[in-house]
Amino acid sequence: MEGFDIVKVSYVKELLLKNVREDGRKLMEFRQIKLATNIIDHAEGSAQIDLGATRVLAAVKLQVEEPMEDTPTQGNLMVSSELLPLAHADFEPGPPSPLSIELSRVVDRGIRAAETIDLSGLFIEEGKAWTAFIDLYVLNYNGNLFDASMMAAMAALASAKIPKYENGEGVYTERNEPLKINRLAASTTFAKVDKTILLDPNMHEENAASARVTIANDGTVVRAMQKGLGGSFSPKEIENLVDVSLSKYDELKKVIEQAAGK
Amino acid sequence: MPRQLVIPGEMIASEPVRLDNTYVENGKTFAKVLGFYESEKRQVIPLEGIWQPRIGDIVVGIVVNSRNAVYEIDLSHFTRSILIGSKFDREAYKPGDVIEAEVKDIEDRRTLILWRPRVLFGGTILEVKPTKVPRIIGKANTMIEQISKFTKCNISVGNNGIIWLKGANVPLATEAIRKIESEAHLSGLTEKIKQMLEEQTQTTSK
Amino acid sequence: MADKSNRPQLIVDGKRLDGRDLNQLRPLKIEASVLKNADGSAYLEWGNNKVLAAVYGPKEAMPKHVQDPVKAIIKCKYSMAPFSSMGEHSRSGPNRRAIEISKVTREAFESVTMLHDYPASEIDIFIEILQSDGGTRAAGITAAAVAMASAGIHMKDLIYAVSFGKVGEDLILDLNMIEDNYSDCDMPTAVSPRNNDLVLVQMDGSLTREQLHKGLQMVLDAGKTISQVQKEALQRVYEGRENGNGV
Numbered sequence: 001m002e003g004f005d006i007v008k009v010s011y012v013k014e015l016l017l018k019n020v021r022e023d024g025r026k027l028m029e030f031r032q033i034k035l036a037t038n039i040i041d042h043a044e045g046s047a048q049i050d051l052g053a054t055r056v057l058a059a060v061k062l063q064v065e066e067p068m069e070d071t072p073t074q075g076n077l078m079v080s081s082e083l084l085p086l087a088h089a090d091f092e093p094g095p096p097s098p099l100s101i102e103l104s105r106v107v108d109r110g111i112r113a114a115e116t117i118d119l120s121g122l123f124i125e126e127g128k129a130w131t132a133f134i135d136l137y138v139l140n141y142n143g144n145l146f147d148a149s150m151m152a153a154m155a156a157l158a159s160a161k162i163p164k165y166e167n168g169e170g171v172y173t174e175r176n177e178p179l180k181i182n183r184l185a186a187s188t189t190f191a192k193v194d195k196t197i198l199l200d201p202n203m204h205e206e207n208a209a210s211a212r213v214t215i216a217n218d219g220t221v222v223r224a225m226q227k228g229l230g231g232s233f234s235p236k237e238i239e240n241l242v243d244v245s246l247s248k249y250d251e252l253k254k255v256i257e258q259a260a261g262k
Numbered sequence: 263m264p265r266q267l268v269i270p271g272e273m274i275a276s277e278p279v280r281l282d283n284t285y286v287e288n289g290k291t292f293a294k295v296l297g298f299y300e301s302e303k304r305q306v307i308p309l310e311g312i313w314q315p316r317i318g319d320i321v322v323g324i325v326v327n328s329r330n331a332v333y334e335i336d337l338s339h340f341t342r343s344i345l346i347g348s349k350f351d352r353e354a355y356k357p358g359d360v361i362e363a364e365v366k367d368i369e370d371r372r373t374l375i376l377w378r379p380r381v382l383f384g385g386t387i388l389e390v391k392p393t394k395v396p397r398i399i400g401k402a403n404t405m406i407e408q409i410s411k412f413t414k415c416n417i418s419v420g421n422n423g424i425i426w427l428k429g430a431n432v433p434l435a436t437e438a439i440r441k442i443e444s445e446a447h448l449s450g451l452t453e454k455i456k457q458m459l460e461e462q463t464q465t466t467s468k
Numbered sequence: 469m470a471d472k473s474n475r476p477q478l479i480v481d482g483k484r485l486d487g488r489d490l491n492q493l494r495p496l497k498i499e500a501s502v503l504k505n506a507d508g509s510a511y512l513e514w515g516n517n518k519v520l521a522a523v524y525g526p527k528e529a530m531p532k533h534v535q536d537p538v539k540a541i542i543k544c545k546y547s548m549a550p551f552s553s554m555g556e557h558s559r560s561g562p563n564r565r566a567i568e569i570s571k572v573t574r575e576a577f578e579s580v581t582m583l584h585d586y587p588a589s590e591i592d593i594f595i596e597i598l599q600s601d602g603g604t605r606a607a608g609i610t611a612a613a614v615a616m617a618s619a620g621i622h623m624k625d626l627i628y629a630v631s632f633g634k635v636g637e638d639l640i641l642d643l644n645m646i647e648d649n650y651s652d653c654d655m656p657t658a659v660s661p662r663n664n665d666l667v668l669v670q671m672d673g674s675l676t677r678e679q680l681h682k683g684l685q686m687v688l689d690a691g692k693t694i695s696q697v698q699k700e701a702l703q704r705v706y707e708g709r710e711n712g713n714g715v
Contacts, residue, residue, distance in 0.1 A: 002336075003324035003325075003326055003336050003357075003358060004324055004336070004338070004387050004389070004424070006358060007324065007358075007360060007385075007386060007387045008386055008387055010384075011384075011385065011386035011387075011432075014384070022386075022433070023433060024433045039598075040518065040549075040551060040552070040598055040599050041516065041599065042516075042551065042552060042553055042554045042555075042599050042600070042601075043551040046551070053504045053505075055503075057598070059549070059551035060551075061550070061551045061556070061557035063556050063557050080550075080560065082560065084594065084596060085524075085545065085592070085594050086503065086506055086509070086520065086521075086522035086524075086594035086596060087503075087505060088505050089505065089524055089527075093545050093594075095561075131557075133550065133551070133557040135549065135550050135551050135560070137549060137596075137598075139503065139520065140503050140504050140505050140506075141505065142504070142505070170556075172554050172555050173554075267702070267703055267706055269617055269626050269698075269699055269702060270580075270617055270621075270622070270623035270624065270625055270626050271580075271623065271624055271625030271626050271660070271661065271662045273662075283622075285582070285624065287624070287662075292624070292625075292662065294582055294622045294623060294624065295617075295620055295621075295622050295623075296617045296618065296620060296702060308620055309620065309706060310507075310508065310618060310619060310620030311619070311620020311621070311622075312526055312586075312620070340526070340527055340528040340588070340589055370587075371587055372587065372588060393620065447706045
């Protein structure tokens with residue numbers, strides 16, 4: 001870490017001793033969320049989120065493919081992410097970094113576990129099913145890519161329309177039928193800085209954190225979790241964070257539904 | 263003062279003139295940077311861009327290396343700067359210390375000699391656009407002193423765009439500085455910032 | 469280029485499929501300084517193209533062995549999002565086309581950037597095509613020029629780019645995807661407007677000398693509009709300027 005970052009990290013830690021955050025937020029408060037859909041007309045669904053200064057664009061493309069051998073009556077889901085070099089000075093062009101792979105896999109698991117889209121519903125006929133490609137494009141990085149990406153992915157799915165199917169392929173100029181959404185998942189990411197735990201860490205807080213955990217839920221049950229970084233949480237801490245996560249569901253669901261016009 | 267936004271390649275004069283941030287081609291003078299052209303003063307003031315060091319500039323940096331009382335200070339903007347300590351005070355600064363100092367000499371575009379150092383303990387760092395620094399300081403320090411007064415912060419502003427802050431209300435000081443940075447081209451800003459600081463400090467004290 | 473035997477009729481009564489005249493640009497919108505972290509950036513919509521360009525630097529050139537002690541190097545990466553085209557999802561990552569476009573774009577900027585003002589440094593240009601409908605390299609250059617200016621980079625000029633092409637014997641300006649696919653020629657061109665020097669030239673198809681002359685004239689005429697849109701994008705960021713700068 002560069003010298004200037006070390007100064008900022010010590011400052012974040014010093015403030016948190018008094019439960020004060022650098023930007024004045026409460027410990028369990030999200031930054032301002034701006035979410036908009038239908039950003040990319042060529043995609044079947046798309047959404048862009050501003051979570052504070054973190055900006056992620058999510059796009060859904062649907063494509064006719066052969067179902068996987070072990071699930072011949074289901075469609076498929078493919079989530080990928082790009083930490084674009086234009087999003088931060090430290091993001092280098094090149095093959096996906098471990099963070100980028102972790103990010104797409106965590107979002108993938110959240111969508112699958114919550115059964116947000118019904119994969120059997122994507123089956124068309126023997127040998128043909130829709131694959132839903134979700135691309136997460138990180139355009140500006142200032143911490144907490146997990147929640148930003150999950151929310152953008154949910155809104156992109158919720159606003160997606162399926163192309164007409166004809167002669168074994170998709171007719172992309174005719175997209176009328178909305179993609180069926182079973183259940184929205186909401187993601188909450190917490191960072192632990194020394195002994196303090198906070199929601200929606202910004203970049204400086206992430207740099208200061210020893211541990212991070214992402215909890216996705218559907219308002220009733222936990223659907224996916226991922227702990228990151230070198231530190232740890234106690235069982236009690238995780239249980240408490242699940243409570244916080246569940247309590248945030250309605251608020252996040254509303255943001256997603258409003259953006260998707262539901 | 264009449265002034266006009268110019269973009270790179272815009273003609274400033276139909277004769278050759280030696281001005282900062284311009285170039286001469288085929289006997290004509292063109293802007294080489296996005297800026298304001300002030301025809302009376304005949305100058306092009308850049309609106310963006312990296313720091314262009316001058317002797318006498320105050321800088322804020324961080325000690326990255328120390329050897330035999332010669333310190334290397336990171337000032338960002340890919341400059342290497344060197345601070346030569348006193349013989350009698352061999353390990354005055356250690357890596358990680360935040361230092362305010364003055365540019366004494368410019369060896370080349372990338373190597374500066376500093377003097378008159380002062381350590382800034384604790385606090386945090388804010389990076390701003392170097393082109394906005396004069397506005398953040400204000401005429402005869404008016405702007406920065408007013409921020410300092412309302413937020414009860416010690417603030418050190420480097421011409422290299424590094425600002426050090428420590429005190430009671432760093433978030434408010436940061437907000438004020440960011441506002442100046444984004445509205446630096448507007449007039450009446452000192453008054454506007456004062457109003458904002460007054461409002462914010464009143465609501466928080468209630 | 470696609471099989472011309474099933475070419476749709478691209479021009480009917482002097483109008484193109486999207487209703488444009490032969491020498492008419494698609495609607496062009498640019499917004500400068502849209503990304504917080506980048507030193508300079510621009511978002512551009514040109515017809516159905518949507519492009520984001522960002523500039524980082526000048527900063528110390530890395531790795532050190534690529535440094536030039538007397539001047540800056542430019543690195544440029546053009547890439548197309550896998551969701552950018554109407555139709556199927558494409559593979560991400562640079563292909564040969566993207567690598568070539570990145571190179572000629574870099575060279576276009578090298579021709580106007582005052583590299584000697586920034587010894588041992590690098591300037592990074594990133595161009596992301598979020599939605600594509602023909603002419604993305606021109607759109608990328610036009611956006612990147614605004615991003616370069618908004619990063620405060622010293623340049624001789626603010627370059628722009630646009631392509632012209634040919635359908636039968638008709639010359640057309642600013643080809644969209646379907647025109648690009650079926651035209652008899654496509655010539656993306658980038659121009660330094662202060663002296664109309666060409667800083668990027670690519671062409672394939674067939675053109676007579678006269679058609680080349682006429683096509684370039686179309687480019688230069690349209691360039692006035694493109695340059696104006698670029699400048700207005702920068703003006704809007706700094707608008708509200710008043711007398712007295714208080715400095």
